[in-house]
Amino acid sequence: MEPHIIAPPDHTISRKLISDAALKVLYGLKDAGYTAYLAGGGVRDLLLGRRPKDFDVATNATPEEVRKVFRNCRLIGRRFRLAHVYFHHETIEVSTFRAPTPVAEESDQPDANTFLAKDGLVLRDNLFGTPEEDALRRDFTVNALFYNINDYSILDYVHGRQDLHDRILRVIGDPDQRFTEDPVRILRAIRFAATLDFTIEPVASEAIRAHSVRLEGCSSSRLYEEIQKLISCGKAEKVFAICCELNVFEHLFPELGAWLKAPDGEGKTHWLEKSFKQIDRWRSAGFDVDPALLFALIFGEYHEWVAAQIMQKEELSHSEALQEATHRHIRQLDRIRIPKAVTHHIAEIMSGQPRFLKTTPKNAQRMMHHRCFLDAFLYFKFAARTMGRHATELEWWDQQRKER
Secondary structure: OOOEEEOHHHOOOOHHHOOHHHHHHHHHHHHOOOOEEEEOHHHHHHHOOOOOOOOEEEEOOOHHHHHHHOOOEEEEOOOOOEEEEEOOOOEEEEEEOEOOOOOOEHHHOOOOOOEEOOOOOEEEOOOEOOHHHHHHHOOEHHHOEEEEOOOOEEEEOOOHHHHHHHOEEOEOOOHHHHHHHOOHHHHHHHHHHHHHOOEEOHHHHHHHHHHHHHHHHOOHHHHHHHHHHHHHOOOHHHHHHHHHHOOOHHHHOHHHHHHHOOOOHHHHHHHHHHHHHHHHHHHHOOOOOOHHHHHHHHHHHHHHHHHHHHHHHOOOOHHHHHHHHHHHHHHHOOOOOOOHHHHHHHHHHHHOHHHHHOOOHHHHHHHHOOOOHHHHHHHHHHHHHHHOOOHHHHHHHHHHHHHO
16 A cells, blocks of 8 residues: 655645654664654644654664664563663654554464454564554554655555544544454543544444443553543543543443442532543643542542441541542552552542641641642642532631641
8 A cells, every 4th residue: 555645845744843852863763774754643743733742753673773773772662662762851762663463363373473362452562564554553543644754745544634634533444453452542542532622433432332341451550551641631521521421431430430320420420520620720730730639539529428338337537437438449440550659648638638627726737747738638629619618617728828
């Protein structure tokens, strides 16, 4: 398949928009005799007039060959070997063009670099290929465009430029197969649709609904990383709406999903919508929010509900019940594997909430010296305003912080 070539007069990408580090890698590989393209999200964002967060390079050089070209290079990854080329303020990720996944089961090819488990999940992926094969292996058409440093043209094998124009997020290949191979692509689709304000193509939306249950079998570390990206992308409110529409939320957080579907779930959804909106406000303001506070906001009302159930059965204080509720819930979320330090911090935020109702100088002095105070206070402030409660206490604590 020959790519559609988009010449410089017909696109808006200029070398001035590409970082010096990325240009050094592109020209370094070119001068060493290799093919090297700017690839993926960097090309997509430049065409959309957005500033890329990072730049990736795709090449026909193997990782070992890339390392020979750049002394400031280290190889990483086991599922697919990558080269990271390090500069003072930037790291450029360099990948070798990938070949298609062999259609074979694990038991049939025990020595292959790439193989599928019996449910179609790709377990290892280390075969090299051509630019065309690499483009067809990528997840979405808008992420499969290459910028050629030789003549400054764009190579388009999958009509990605048209989908960019139409603001459509389209899966490359059969969506059912692609989401089976790697269910985490579902979360990437949702994130891209939210952040780019794109519409997911109908056939892909249906495939997401059909295969979102497969997220429960994914690597817990990958899920945690991708969920962090979803929450922190700046469009968390829209992410939540898409997740609910496509039945994804209940497979990420089953207990929370079941709680939301209870007969009185409408008010609970309001809490979550407000939580994600607040997270987006912090992101827009450049506020660096601890992951524990993000999860505390999302889980908070559910943990309050669990704590109330615990207090009916056990003789625990409100603070103790909130701490127990947090730990119980997160133990159930073993598929995500929230780090222990983050879990402990969430529990501290939640267990500290009842203490904000005690407005004495002694309590204020003790609490404000606690390492989790700011996050706990931000949660209290959000909850008080969202639920329309504890206005007097909130005003008192605001004054204490100003006088501190």
